[in-house]
Amino acid sequence: MEALEIARWQFGITTVYHFLMVPLTIGLGLLVATMQTMWHRTGKEHYLRMTKFWGKLFLINFIMGVATGLVQEFQFGMAWSEYSRFVGDVFGAPLAMEALLAFFVESTFLGLWIFGWNRLPRLIHLLCLWAAVLASVFSAYFILVANSWMQHPVGVEMVDGRPVMVDAWAVFTNNTALVAFPHTLFGALAVAGAFLLGISWYHLWKRRHDGLDTLDAGGTLTVGDGRGARDAVDHRVWLRSARAGAVVAMIAFAGTGITGDLQGKLMFDQQPMKMAAAEAACHDGTGFSILSVGNLGAQSCDDITAVIEVPGVLSFLANGDFTTEVKGVNTLLPEYQEKYGTTLPDDPMYGERAGTEIDYLPVMEVTYWGFRIMIGFGAIAAAAAAAALWVLRKGTVPESRWLMRLAVFGILAPFGANAAGWIFTEMGRQPFVVAPNPDLSGIDSVFMFTAAAVSPGVTVAELIVSLVALTTVYAVLLVVEVKLLFTYVRGGTASAMPELVRHDDAHGASAGGKDDGDVLAFAY
Amino acid sequence: MTEALPTLWFVLIAVLWAGYLFLEGFDLGVGMLMKLMARNDTQRRVLLNTVGPVWDGNEVWLITAVGATFAAFPSWYASLLSALYLPFLCVLLGLIFRAVAFEWRGKRDSDAWRDRWDWAIAAGSFTAAAGIGAALALTTTGLPLDAGGNRVGGAFAWATAPALLGAAAVVLFCLVHAAAFVALKTEGGVRGQAERLFRRLLPVALLPFLGWALLVQLDTGSVVTWLAVVLAVVAVLAAYRCSTAGRDGRAFASLGAGMLALVGSIFGAVFPVVLPSTLDAAFDLTVQNASSSPYTLGLMSVVACCGLPLVLAYQAWTYWVFRRRVSEASIPAAHAVTAL
Numbered sequence: 001m002e003a004l005e006i007a008r009w010q011f012g013i014t015t016v017y018h019f020l021m022v023p024l025t026i027g028l029g030l031l032v033a034t035m036q037t038m039w040h041r042t043g044k045e046h047y048l049r050m051t052k053f054w055g056k057l058f059l060i061n062f063i064m065g066v067a068t069g070l071v072q073e074f075q076f077g078m079a080w081s082e083y084s085r086f087v088g089d090v091f092g093a094p095l096a097m098e099a100l101l102a103f104f105v106e107s108t109f110l111g112l113w114i115f116g117w118n119r120l121p122r123l124i125h126l127l128c129l130w131a132a133v134l135a136s137v138f139s140a141y142f143i144l145v146a147n148s149w150m151q152h153p154v155g156v157e158m159v160d161g162r163p164v165m166v167d168a169w170a171v172f173t174n175n176t177a178l179v180a181f182p183h184t185l186f187g188a189l190a191v192a193g194a195f196l197l198g199i200s201w202y203h204l205w206k207r208r209h210d211g212l213d214t215l216d217a218g219g220t221l222t223v224g225d226g227r228g229a230r231d232a233v234d235h236r237v238w239l240r241s242a243r244a245g246a247v248v249a250m251i252a253f254a255g256t257g258i259t260g261d262l263q264g265k266l267m268f269d270q271q272p273m274k275m276a277a278a279e280a281a282c283h284d285g286t287g288f289s290i291l292s293v294g295n296l297g298a299q300s301c302d303d304i305t306a307v308i309e310v311p312g313v314l315s316f317l318a319n320g321d322f323t324t325e326v327k328g329v330n331t332l333l334p335e336y337q338e339k340y341g342t343t344l345p346d347d348p349m350y351g352e353r354a355g356t357e358i359d360y361l362p363v364m365e366v367t368y369w370g371f372r373i374m375i376g377f378g379a380i381a382a383a384a385a386a387a388a389l390w391v392l393r394k395g396t397v398p399e400s401r402w403l404m405r406l407a408v409f410g411i412l413a414p415f416g417a418n419a420a421g422w423i424f425t426e427m428g429r430q431p432f433v434v435a436p437n438p439d440l441s442g443i444d445s446v447f448m449f450t451a452a453a454v455s456p457g458v459t460v461a462e463l464i465v466s467l468v469a470l471t472t473v474y475a476v477l478l479v480v481e482v483k484l485l486f487t488y489v490r491g492g493t494a495s496a497m498p499e500l501v502r503h504d505d506a507h508g509a510s511a512g513g514k515d516d517g518d519v520l521a522f523a524y
Numbered sequence: 525m526t527e528a529l530p531t532l533w534f535v536l537i538a539v540l541w542a543g544y545l546f547l548e549g550f551d552l553g554v555g556m557l558m559k560l561m562a563r564n565d566t567q568r569r570v571l572l573n574t575v576g577p578v579w580d581g582n583e584v585w586l587i588t589a590v591g592a593t594f595a596a597f598p599s600w601y602a603s604l605l606s607a608l609y610l611p612f613l614c615v616l617l618g619l620i621f622r623a624v625a626f627e628w629r630g631k632r633d634s635d636a637w638r639d640r641w642d643w644a645i646a647a648g649s650f651t652a653a654a655g656i657g658a659a660l661a662l663t664t665t666g667l668p669l670d671a672g673g674n675r676v677g678g679a680f681a682w683a684t685a686p687a688l689l690g691a692a693a694v695v696l697f698c699l700v701h702a703a704a705f706v707a708l709k710t711e712g713g714v715r716g717q718a719e720r721l722f723r724r725l726l727p728v729a730l731l732p733f734l735g736w737a738l739l740v741q742l743d744t745g746s747v748v749t750w751l752a753v754v755l756a757v758v759a760v761l762a763a764y765r766c767s768t769a770g771r772d773g774r775a776f777a778s779l780g781a782g783m784l785a786l787v788g789s790i791f792g793a794v795f796p797v798v799l800p801s802t803l804d805a806a807f808d809l810t811v812q813n814a815s816s817s818p819y820t821l822g823l824m825s826v827v828a829c830c831g832l833p834l835v836l837a838y839q840a841w842t843y844w845v846f847r848r849r850v851s852e853a854s855i856p857a858a859h860a861v862t863a864l
Contacts, residue, residue: 063627066580067620073587074612077594077605081674084605088598089816093824096595099588100831108581108839115577115846164817206864230864455606457674462609473617477624484631490863498859519856524572524630 021065027192083453098142105135148177186255196245253382274428288313370424544585553702555649618651661690752789
């Protein structure tokens with residue numbers, strides 16, 4: 001393999017992996033902060049337990065987001081030095097602002113929240129969590145500004161062959177970023193909603209399974225009052241969480257749909273080839289393909305046939321009506337070749353690729369299926385959430401183990417949708433790393449081929465070492481994280497609140513001894 | 525005014541690195557002390573909890589230093605990180621292991637589990653300190669870069685004496701700085717151990733750092749930067765005196781000031797070069813030829829001038845909130861999570 005391919009695999013793997021952690025951090029953070037606010041306002045025990053339990057899972061996952069986010073900040077310089085030199089004037093600013101204005105707040109105030117239980121005044125303690133969570137939302141905004149500039153370069157002028165920022169307002173209010181931001185937030189909430197629903201379902205099921213909660217023939221629920229953490233309040237914890245999760249998941253899906261539609265319309269203007277490839281649309285038309293067959297991987301439009309096509313829908317996605325023809329690959333290819341050249345320039349920066357033909361068509365299997373998996377998984381999760389909400393009207397879940405497993409596995413669907421969406425939009429931008437934009441607000445002359453972006457001085461061996469090392473470490477850590485999450489989930493609220501169990505055997509030794517004010521309320 | 529912006533940003537980046545070494549310096553050191561000083565699990569938990577609430581905030585100084593370099597000096601960022609590909613990979617792996625180990629170590633009540641993560645914390649902290657030290661030493665002494673700013677000479681072209689010196693400088697500084705910090709932040713047995721370790725390490729621990737500073741001074745030093753070196757030596761001697769007099773706070777502050785003076789002398793001496801090329805001085809990256817446009821620097825200056833004081837204020841508040849000394853008595857019992 002060449003350096004370029006390895007560097008791309010590395011970027012893809014590390015970024016998709018990082019983005020498994022990010023939406024859960026952002027979405028769950030917002031929900032935990034809301035739970036603690038409810039506790040602060042009502043003083044009800046179940047809100048405290050929800051805050052502690054979901055907060056614990058939030059932290060186990062948060063740390064992985066931090067650890068893998070470090071790699072992102074460094075690898076532009078390490079593996080993509082030509083890219084960094086080219087875009088640094090405009091792309092570095094949002095990254096630096098993310099660190100200075102958002103990530104500092106997030107890390108510092110989260111530390112205050114973790115260790116501040118019983119030490120800070122309650123309101124201050126709550127505000128620390130809100131500061132951290134809102135900072136993670138801002139963080140997403142800055143990163144999306146940077147990414148959106150690669151999709152739709154604005155606010156720059158070319159000076160000595162490099163884009164130089166001349167209008168920061170344009171960069172930070174890039175319409176691509178302004179729609180990607182809510183789209184990403186709704187995507188994060190979809191993940192958090194499914195996470196709450198699936199895990200709470202397990203606990204509601206477990207309570208029935210253990211004979212705590214019973215439904216009589218008439219459908220009346222009797223909530224059991226078990227020992228320690230499994231009292232009647234425990235039932236409220238899981239029921240509230242499950243319902244909240246289902247509602248959040250449904251709202252989030254609707255939100256991703258609306259913002260996704262706006263994004264799509266922009267993308268038809270800004271990156272028409274990406275959208276044509278997402279549709280495997282070879283010829284101009286108005287129909288949206290539900291199923292296309294043929295060899296998508298052949299990178300040729302000749303043998304792709306749309307088997308099921310809904311007329312008018314593609315037009316609607318692109319323009320909001322049902323009749324305007326949308327340009328297909330066969331029309332776009334010559335347009336791209338005319339504008340941006342048929343072969344890579346004879347420049348040493350392209351290495352052995354200099355002078356070779358440019359393939360303007362992204363990998364269609366990825367764009368076509370990435371687009372459909374994103375929408376499909378999102379829709380499945382939302383439909384399941386609606387069904388779950390209906391089932392939960394009785395105040396508990398059915399005794400079926402099979403349904404419980406489905407609810408737990410359902411957590412993966414919105415993760416899949418998020419990953420598929422990013423893979424689609426990033427691979428759909430190829431062969432460009434900074435995509436030229438033929439629309440009016442974009443600057444058509446600002447673009448960079450991915451082939452020119454990789455570090456020229458870095459050897460293939462170095463890239464292989466880092467790819468193998470990072471992938472191995474990430475895989476091991478994922479196994480550990482999932483195991484830890486399972487352990488803490490199985491332990492229920494007591495896993496985050498040892499006092500619930502200690503209270504239970506108050507005569508035991510564990511409750512006595514160190515309860516003076518010097519003992520840390522939380523300690524590593 | 526616009527001519528001064530690249531210089532201002534050079535100063536700001538030096539400040540960010542100095543802040544990083546000062547703050548994460550002690551938590552990297554505490555990480556290493558987990559295996560070097562602590563004698564039992566309670567002591568290890570005392571060490572961990574001295575930095576528990578703050579280590580993550582400290583680490584953001586690194587992210588900001590690197591991010592600010594990207595924004596203000598894209599060529600510096602691109603050349604340094606790509607030339608030091610493997611060292612930075614090691615830094616990243618070290619920081620990844622360390623971060624998850626902090627959070628996950630206590631999540632299972634098993635000695636083998638804790639021991640594994642203790643190694644991750646100690647080795648991760650060591651690797652990160654060594655890698656950052658090597659990188660900072662090399663950006664002040666030079667790398668074999670061609671006209672395009674790309675490394676010549678293969679994957680290990682950076683493996684030179686200055687790299688080793690920088691690695692030793694930062695690792696040893698972190699250790700002694702952590703000893704001073706732990707003495708200041710703990711009570712009881714751990715405190716005594718830390719005070720003794722501090723006094724034993726101090727006479728030698730700053731020598732590599734001093735060596736690195738002198739290496740740079742001999743090449744491009746000025747009166748002011750030489751003065752900073754002298755100041756640093758005085759501060760370190762004062763730190764020793766304070767420690768023997770039982771003034772933990774002053775010892776910690778003096779040592780920190782000594783390090784800051786050394787960093788100041790180093791960055792002051794290399795200015796205006798940000799990354800020299802050992803092949804040809806014409807290929808040197810300087811504050812002028814490596815910097816972003818005045819517009820971007822101006823924008824970032826506004827952001828930094830508003831943001832950085834705020835960061836300092838709320839991070840200072842964090843240290844105030846968690847100002848109490850930690851002792852073995854303040855560590856709660858380990859909590860075993862069991863399935864229902």
